[in-house]
Amino acid sequence: MKQKGCALARMVDVSLQPCSARKVFKPLMIEGMGELMWACPLCSLERHMSMENKVIESITKLEKAHCLNDDEWSLLIDGRYDRQVLFERANQICEQYYGNKVYIRGLIEFSNYCRNDCLYCGIRKSNVLADRYHLTKEQILSCANEGYGLGFRTFVIQGGEDLSYSTGDIADIVRAIKASHPDCAVTLSLGEREMSDYKIWKEAGADRYLLRHETADEAHYQKLHPDDMSLTHRKQCLFDLKALGYQVGCGFMVESPYQKTEHLIQDMQFINELQPHMVGIGPFIPHKDTPFAKEKQGSLERTLTMVALTRIMLGNALIPATTALGTIDPRGREKGLLAGANVVMPNLSPVHVREAYSLYDHKICTGEEAAECIVCLSNRVKSVGKEIVIDRGDYKPVDENNR
Numbered sequence: 021m022k023q024k025g026c027a028l029a030r031m032v033d034v035s036l037q038p039c040s041a042r043k044v045f046k047p048l049m050i051e052g053m054g055e056l057m058w059a060c061p062l063c064s065l066e067r068h069m070s071m072e073n074k075v076i077e078s079i080t081k082l083e084k085a086h087c088l089n090d091d092e093w094s095l096l097i098d099g100r101y102d103r104q105v106l107f108e109r110a111n112q113i114c115e116q117y118y119g120n121k122v123y124i125r126g127l128i129e130f131s132n133y134c135r136n137d138c139l140y141c142g143i144r145k146s147n148v149l150a151d152r153y154h155l156t157k158e159q160i161l162s163c164a165n166e167g168y169g170l171g172f173r174t175f176v177i178q179g180g181e182d183l184s185y186s187t188g189d190i191a192d193i194v195r196a197i198k199a200s201h202p203d204c205a206v207t208l209s210l211g212e213r214e215m216s217d218y219k220i221w222k223e224a225g226a227d228r229y230l231l232r233h234e235t236a237d238e239a240h241y242q243k244l245h246p247d248d249m250s251l252t253h254r255k256q257c258l259f260d261l262k263a264l265g266y267q268v269g270c271g272f273m274v275e276s277p278y279q280k281t282e283h284l285i286q287d288m289q290f291i292n293e294l295q296p297h298m299v300g301i302g303p304f305i306p307h308k309d310t311p312f313a314k315e316k317q318g319s320l321e322r323t324l325t326m327v328a329l330t331r332i333m334l335g336n337a338l339i340p341a342t343t344a345l346g347t348i349d350p351r352g353r354e355k356g357l358l359a360g361a362n363v364v365m366p367n368l369s370p371v372h373v374r375e376a377y378s379l380y381d382h383k384i385c386t387g388e389e390a391a392e393c394i395v396c397l398s399n400r401v402k403s404v405g406k407e408i409v410i411d412r413g414d415y416k417p418v419d420e421n422n423r
Contacts, residue, residue, distance in 0.1 A: 081335075082329065086334070117336045121406070133182040148312065163368045168204065218257075220266060234276070299334070
């Protein structure tokens with residue numbers, strides 16, 4: 021005769037004998053575990069609840085202490101648990117600082133020439149199939165003027181490391197945008213330069229700088245980049261930018277070739293050391309004309325996991341729901357916003373050059389006019405209970421004593 025079973029067993033509506041009395045285990049599906057398990061239902065449930073408790077404890081520790089040990093990081097990154105627990109807490113923390121506001125950045129991709137040869141990037145210098153272009157100062161200003169009329173109050177001037185634009189040329193573009201739109205922020209994303217260049221651009225009026233570190237592990241960095249590129253120099257650029265008073269953004273790819281969990285842990289530890297104002301996290305997506313063309317793209321869940329962990333660790337950072345998220349999943353950006361992101365970056369570049377700025381394959385929104393894109397994006401944002409606002413969307417500092 022079967023025993024009735026304890027309260028734990030009744031939670032999943034099973035009756036069972038004690039594990040030691042059973043000779044054949046039952047198949048048991050536990051929500052959030054992701055697969056059918058052959059096990060004693062009671063023992064499996066106990067292990068599952070122990071896992072969930074450890075997850076909650078680790079999330080709470082990360083929120084309060086802003087750091088974890090390697091085992092705790094591994095649990096939250098790799099553990100088999102219901103990710104909604106993580107995503108919901110990240111979203112709650114985001115709304116504590118920013119409410120349901122989503123900030124828009126007008127992206128102006130002004131050049132796809134680049135002096136670097138990063139193995140993952142579609143505009144790497146050795147890609148002879150890339151359709152190269154430059155935008156003139158007048159074209160860049162036209163994009164900014166159009167964006168201002170659509171409600172954009174931050175413009176992101178992004179390009180490959182194209183040295184045909186001098187330091188003075190970039191400074192002139194920044195000054196011109198600020199003169200026309202003094203209520204707007206200008207963000208630069210121009211790669212690694214000398215501190216003296218960054219200083220000139222800051223004095224010209226630049227407010228923010230984005231420079232994704234891509235990976236914080238030296239050996240992994242060398243597998244993704246040519247020998248003449250240095251992770252040490254890239255990190256130093258980020259610290260130089262902070263010292264000059266920029267709002268600084270770093271970031272990394274998720275599931276890039278050769279990436280291991282230990283590399284993601286190092287990314288999180290570096291981010292905690294840097295304390296950036298912005299963090300860009302997106303899945304690796306291969307480009308057909310690079311050495312990594314046949315590599316597997318990063319997954320949605322793992323990318324969202326890293327977005328959520330970053331939100332919980334930093335609290336008040338500005339984190340984009342990246343275009344790459346929307347590329348690998350039709351509702352990827354919406355899911356990003358529900359996992360702690362609070363920024364989106366529609367493209368203001370002229371439509372005729374957007375396909376040419378191809379860092380990875382199948383990039384979305386390359387054929388839409390800016391006005392069409394912002395209407396579509398606004399509706400998408402509303403569908404998850406968020407609201408696009410007309411605002412510079414600056415980083416909100418927090419008193420460390422009350423953090």
